[in-house]
Amino acid sequence: GAGVSQTPSNKVTEKGKYVELRCDPISGHTALYWYRQSLGQGPEFLIYFQGTGAADDSGLPNDRFFAVRPEGSVSTLKIQRTERGDSAVYLCASSSRTAGTDTQYFGPGTRLTVL
Amino acid sequence: GESVGLHLPTLSVQEGDNSIINCAYSNSASDYFIWYKQESGKGPQFIIDIRSNMDKRQGQRVTVLLNKTVKHLSLQIAATQPGDSAVYFCAEAKYGNKLVFGAGTILRVKS
Incomplete structure (x- = not known):
């Protein structure tokens, strides 16, 4: 497809488990960005890659x-020893960083639920 | 789908009317501003952006106005349609860097 894709679309895990x-x-x-969005709030920045390196974590x-x-x-966000407070939608965005434009295009997100 | 916007301000408009959504940004050093539309269960969808060297930019049915003096951004949607119903977020950034999102506004279009 032409857009940003994220997998899985939903992930349910137990407290203390590891997720990718x-x-x-x-x-x-x-450029690739990770954001986290809690219910009723705007996305919050997590980390930004320029090429292979993390430019801002x-x-x-x-x-x-x-x-x-x-x-x-491709990028993988890894969460160790998950906690209930980690439950959120994790969004990924990418941009081309060509001259004059830096629009970040978002994927559909992964909804993480920690039980 | 996700039930967003439990505590977000809501703008209700009649189909065909114009909508104006406002946003106050916080960082006077920001030089890039963007509006996103988010429907339930989906990721934010880019609508329009503006650099700080401009005060107005128009797209198809949308206009963004930037007032740097009072750190205010607005999104105007002409002839609002039912498909425009969503949560709208403004975001600010130093160009090329992370986005800082505002709280969001729910737009409800009544047919």
Whole structure:
């Protein structure tokens, strides 16, 4: 498809478990962003990749959260020892960073529920 | 689908009327502003953006106005349609960096 895709669309896990959330950006987009959205709120920034490297990880709430983008395309957000407060929709966005435009295009999100 | 907007302001308009959604941003250093539309169960959808060197930008049926003096952004939707019903978010950024989103406004279009 032409847009950002995210898998799984829904993930239910138990407190203490490990989860991985995947993002496939728009082909050719060098910048990739992860956001988290809680019910009734706007998305909140987690981490931003430019190519393979994390350019800004200031939004990661603690060291249980980690993200990688080893080949500069697909990214995986990893959450260790999940807590009930991690329940949210995790959104991924990508942008092309070409001159004059930096529009971030979002995927449909992964709804994470921690029981 | 997700029940968003439990505590968000709501704008109700009649189909065919014009809608104006307002947003106050916080960082005077922001130089890039964007409006997104989010329908229940979906990711934010880009509507229109504006750089800080402009005060107005028009798209198809939408206009964004930027007032840097009072740090205010607005989205005008002409001839509002039922399909425009959604939650609308403004976002600010230093160009090329993370987006900081506002609280959101629910737009309800009455037929």
